Amino acid sequence: MIERPRTALILVDVINSFFEPGLPNHYPGVETVLEPMRALRRKAKESGALVVHAVERHRPNVDDFEWRKLPVHHLERAHDADYFEDFRPEGDNETAVFKRRFSAFFATDLALLLTEQRIERVIIAGVKTNVCIRATAQDAFANGFEPVVVREATNSNRPHLADASLEDIDRYMGRVVSLAEGLELLA
Template sequence: MTKTALIVVDMQNSFLHPDGENYYPAAPEVIEPVRALIAAAETGGSIIVHVCDRHRDGFADFEQPRLPVHCVEGGFNAAFFEGFGPQGRAREILITKRRYSAFFATELALFLNEQGIGCVVICGVKTNVCVRATATDAFANGFEVNVVGPATNTNRPNLGEASLEDIDRYIGKVVDLETGKGLLA
């Protein structure tokens, strides 16, 4: 049986809190589906990978020409939204990223391979940016990719839909919430 890990992308104040610098009205719709996936992973003994986007204050960052300064370390926006991030569960880790993908320039692929993980379930925000980049790099690193459609979203619904279509066609599977929970059981 293939071991599975849950990758939870950017569930931070920046996107989910109404006062967040990157908040958008649809963002809170992912909160309950992502919580359900975390609960399923915890119950099933799957590894939970909490991914956060964090950047250094006062230092140049490659993303800045495309995006405004955001998720600065130590600030409100970089913090996990209430109830998300590591909570002292037995099988959870934190991955901090400075690019869209949770795999790029992090130890995530190394860690998952060391744990014998062959399959990943991905959820979080934003579908067309960090979720898609993470799914693409998971595929490139040889993992079976499952993105839980109802546990992702974006402020650009047309791009979110196109991203999910591409993920399902070229990278892995886009699954419903029950299927995602079942993969983590």
């Protein structure tokens, strides 16, 4: 019998800033990823797979290199940086990783956490495909994890860049799969 690779789910930036209308990073259509992400999370919880909430958090009153390109955002304890609705980590198989750059791996302990749990594959979902999802998939690959992006569980306000990013991820780094296949990989 061939043993299946151990798989974890990474939910990227499921925070108010992107999903609450009126906040700076909200964009039309972003809500379409919510139900697919909920389905992936439910399946991960049922199977006991690790769920990592990778959320952007910056320190207030501390200079951050990112401010040279983007306005100040997602400060610790700020409303825009808080988890959206029912996406707060809960239960024994859920944890959080706080990131200060686009990738959930860069300057965090995510690779160490996954390695210690003997994870080989990561299912990646969240926002935005052409920025944080792509950077996370690329760094998952660079760290020796198979990145799998669920097409219905990510999107962007720049669809042409999202499509190009998904094509690159599928061609060079990992796989882009349907929600049904993503759920099966978490079973």
